Amino acid sequence: MQTTQLQRIHLIAVGGSIMHNLALALHQKGLQISGSDDEIFNPAYDRLQAAGILPASMGWFPEKITPELDAVILGMHARSDNPELQRAQELNLPIYSFPEFIYQQSVNKQRIVIGGSHGKTSITSIILHVLQYHNRLFDYAVGAQLEGFDNMVKLTEEAPIIIIEGDEYLASPIQRVPKFHLYHHHIGVISGISWDHINVFPDPKVYREQFRLFADMTPKAGTIIYNQDDEQVLHICVPRNDLVKYIGYTAHEHQVHNGITYLRTKKDDIPLQIFGEHNLRNISAAKEVCRQVGIKPQAFYEALKTFKGAARRLEFLGGNNFTRIYKDFAHAPSKVKATTEALKKQFPDRALVACLELHTFSSLNKNFLPQYKGALGNADLPIVYFNPKTLEHKRLPALQPEDIKQAFANDTIQVFNDSQQLIQYLESLNWKNHNLLLMSSGTYDNMDVQSLATSICQI
Missing domain, CATH: 3.90.190.20 (Mur ligase, C-terminal domain)
Structure with a gap:
């Protein structure tokens, strides 16, 4: 269902980093947006308030859930016994997790999903920066704030592609599967695997299995781009499907001089505003993704010179x-x-x-x-x-x-x-x-x- 068919949407746990960005994006499209949360901190508080969609009071209010709503979007930080969720279930309203909703809004687009225990925000941010630098038309959903972008969620009818930061954490309290399994990617990235979220994945093998499932979801003629320096990634990104393209990457060739990192390329050395071997791998991953959507290497490097990094990443x-x-x-x-x-x-x-x-x-x-x-x-x-x-x-x-x-x-x-x-x-x-x-x-x-x-x- 496209947003053109939706008018009234309520977000449960609207104060989350990605949920409040979704609320803002939908509000800017002219939809009637409401939301609830038991606590909302900055920057979400100020941003929702400036848009006029900050909840009047903190807490859960079942009376907000009415038959007139076209959809309810459920954030992961709500509980399964949330009174607003229970009311929505009683009324048989359409209830979406964040990844389900994003998929529904991008079902006719090429979906590029960046997964991994670490690096996914930076890789996604580099891709967004490069695409915007070259005036490409694209939608996106990413958790961290990036310079040059007001909101970190954008959903349009026109964009042919969407770039999604693919979190491996659970989609919602009633849909206990990893978020990145629900986007149905055409191009997928796995930046690294390091056991995390032990409250959900108590065993490292169970955690790694979620990435194997993600890789195996790559469709016919799809692409999986993976960090070939990561031993855990190599365990699951074994080319075993002739109908899928497998592309490995490593840290970009570089040198450090007077505290500045330079990329070595066939033409010139490219000065960076970011540094660290992990970021040099992130750059290689982003470069491969951009190449898949028609950005040539020299155009990629030109845009990269002005990339300052994602918020709170070094x-x-x-x-x-x-x-x-x-x-x-x-x-x-x-x-x-x-x-x-x-x-x-x-x-x-x-x-x-x-x-x-x-x-x-x-x-x-x-x-x-x-x-x-x-x-x-x-x-x-x-x-x-x-x-x-x-x-x-x-x-x-x-x-x-x-x-x-x-x-x-x-x-x-x-x-x-x-x-x-x-x-x-x-x-x-x-x-x-x-x-x-x-x-x-x-x-x-x-x-x-x-x-x-x-x-x-x-x-």
């Missing part, structure tokens, strides 16, 4: 002649290791202070913590922070500093569970020839990281 917060401060969304072990290694290699003559917040269910689980062994090995001063309130909220047992040091196999780790004490400690350090990396999918208990960066630069 995002530069500030610096001076002696120090630079970055923040990154890294939270899973493979992401933490790759990001830390990238910053250390880019500035080998500077000491690296790497601070990781344990925030996700997996990262705070004592059974999963050993997966972080060596993840902060490239840091000269490794720091781990966690908020005891987050453990309570997720109903997990308390953590002790020794638990973390033992799991990371690193006795030098400084452990904090009070964000103010962490700030005071960081501000007490000598930052000459030191860089700071802040990694988290959370907020360090609402720490103002920009103010911290400004303070450090003035020390």
Whole structure:
């Protein structure tokens, strides 16, 4: 069903990063949009408020669900006993998960889905940047904010292709299958596989199986593009279907000079505004996708020069002649290791202070913590922070500093569970020839990281 046939849509759990972008996209198309959530944080709060579609009150209100609604879109952060969901089921209203809805709106388009435990946001963002640079017509759905894009969801009738960041997490509380299984891709990417989401996939083999299923869903004449440097990916991307094109990629050839990474190409060396071997693999993946939709290599490189990166992916917060401060969304072990290694290699003559917040269910689980062994090995001063309130909220047992040091196999780790004490400690350090990396999918208990960066630069 196309959006031209829909007029009134209600979103349950509208405050999510991708859900509020969908709400904004549909509102801008002129549809009547309503939504509910039990809590909404910025930037979603301000953006929904500016559009006039912020819920008047936080909470769930079954009376919002009426027979006049054409569809209900259910976010993953709602529960299966959500009163609005139950009311929609009683009324037999059409209920879609986010990926189901996106598929329904793109059923007549070429669907390009970027999957992987890490790198998928950056790969998707590079592709979007290149396509926009060359004025190509395309739709998209991606979780992170990207410079040059107001919303991170776009659905039109005209665009022949759609670029989708394909999350492996569950689609909704009543549709417990990975999101990326529901997009039915024509071109698929697998950037890497590293066990995550243990609350849903308690065994690494079960987790890896979701990617095998994704690869096997590639249709006749479809394409699967995969990271051939990742051992887990190689296990599942075995060319076994003659009707599917398999394309492996590796890190792009490059060199680093005075803290700037240059891509080596047949014509010129291309200066980048991003860095790290993981990003050089992301670039190779994006280049292969763009090639499949008609963007030639030189056109790709031309656009790449102006790519500044996705929000919270090695995002530069500030610096001076002696120090630079970055923040990154890294939270899973493979992401933490790759990001830390990238910053250390880019500035080998500077000491690296790497601070990781344990925030996700997996990262705070004592059974999963050993997966972080060596993840902060490239840091000269490794720091781990966690908020005891987050453990309570997720109903997990308390953590002790020794638990973390033992799991990371690193006795030098400084452990904090009070964000103010962490700030005071960081501000007490000598930052000459030191860089700071802040990694988290959370907020360090609402720490103002920009103010911290400004303070450090003035020390």
